[in-house]
Amino acid sequence: MQIGPYLIDPPLVLAPMAGVTDKPFRLLCKRLGAGLAVSEMTSADPTLWQTRRSLRRMDHAGEPEPVSVQIAGYDPAMLAEAARFNVANGAQLIDINMGCPAKKVCNVWSGSALLQDEPLVARIVKAVVDAVDVPVTxxxxxxxxxxxxxxxxxxxxAEDxxxxxxAVHGRTRADKYEGEAEYATIAAVKAAVRIPVLANGDVCTPQQAKHVLAITGADAxxxxRGAQGRPWIFRExxxxxATGELLSEPEPAEVAAILLGHLEHLYAFYGEQAGVRIARKHLGWYAKDRPENAAFRQVVNxxxxAGEQLRLTRDYFAALASGEHLAA
Known part of the structure; x- marks a missing residue:
């Protein structure tokens, strides 16, 4: 898939997720096969740009190209300025959020709330596209x-x-993340426009990815959520x-290496105290498919x-590898 000057290969994209797609997770997913990883949303409100959280979100040092930054807001001029600001800080793609269903985002007339006002959508996309020289998604x-x-x-x-x-998530705002994604609308969108279309929603296995690409005609x-705790889903x-063959599940030793590396990066990026706290949700996701999950979560929480979290995680995977079961 081509977006402006950038070839996205493989055509597999990590969706922007607030509180999840930070720099450590984006780097991990790119290393494990994602062709593109979009940042968690950054506010278009300039009064928030110098907060510690926003400055971290704007840290793209060492991130493989292309760097995609999602912006969220409701005011065309403010979003245009946010796009310029982020491009100046290293963004090579700007993504506009009109998909987030969260109440606190929609209540300030941002995210998917904007879909109710098509003239405003037109003003926003034109303002942002005109504001920067990089591709806008x-x-x-x-x-x-x-x-x-x-x-x-x-x-x-958008095309005009x-x-x-x-990118089209196959649910309405009212659906949030409930029920099954429907792909007929994505297929209709793909048939109606010439620009690349990305299909989003309920892609959790290689077979589902192939099915969704086939029935929607999408470019990527x-x-x-399919990548939470399973960042290797992209290589799978x-x-x-490419081959029609399924890769075998990674062995506990490889999962441990991936996870421990992720934890170390979280501590380095956020500092120990925040890194330990943020790591807890990732640890829960990594273990979610295993019967020992409940015990592991109780222990690791x-x-x-950082030292204790690393030790408990190593012990857990060592027990898995030896076939033992953790006691709560």
Whole structure:
């Protein structure tokens, strides 16, 4: 898939997820096969740009190209300025958030709330595209609710304004993350526009990725929750799409190496105290498919230091590798 001057290969994209797709996780997913990884959303409000959290989100040092930064807001001029600011700070792609269903985002008329106001969507996408010299992408849902699916209209507005690629989550804002994603709307959008379309929603296995690409005609799949705790899903999908064969599950020793490396990066990036806290959700996700998960989570959530968290994690995977079971 081509977005402006950038070839996204493989056409597998890590979806922007607030509180998840920070720099350590983006780097990990890119190393494990993602062709593109989009940052968690950054606010278009300039009063928030100098906070510690925002400055961390704008740290792209050493990140493989292309660097994609998602911006969120409701005011066209403010979003245009945010796009310029982030490009000046290293963004090579700007992504506009019109997909987030979170109440606190929609209540300030941002994220998927914008889908209710097509003239405002047109003003926003034109303002941002005109503001920067880098490709601008857009992430949307199929509509505000099932009675108001207007992804086709939004897609045409986006294409006319010069949006370089469009990601569509196969749910409405009202659906949040419930039920199954529907792909018919994504297929209709792909048939209606000439720009690249990314299909998003419920892609958790290589077989599902292939199925979604086939039925939507999309140029790429965007993976969100399917990558939580399984960042190697990208190499699994890429291998399956290329060969038709499934890779074997990574051995506990490899999972341990990936996870311990991720933890070390979190501590280095956030500092020990915040890194330990942020690591807890990732540890839970890594262990979620295993029967020992409950015991592991109880044990590892007690860790207050990086050293303790690392030790407990090593012990857990050593027990897995030897076939033992952890006691709560």
């Amino acid at each position: 857009l992430k949307i849902r199929t509509g505000w609710n099932r009675d108001n699916r207007n992804a086709l209209n939004i897609a045409r507005i 304004a010069g949006i370089a690629a469009l 799949v965007m993976i969100g 999908i890429a291998h399956y799409l 007690r860790a207050e230091t």
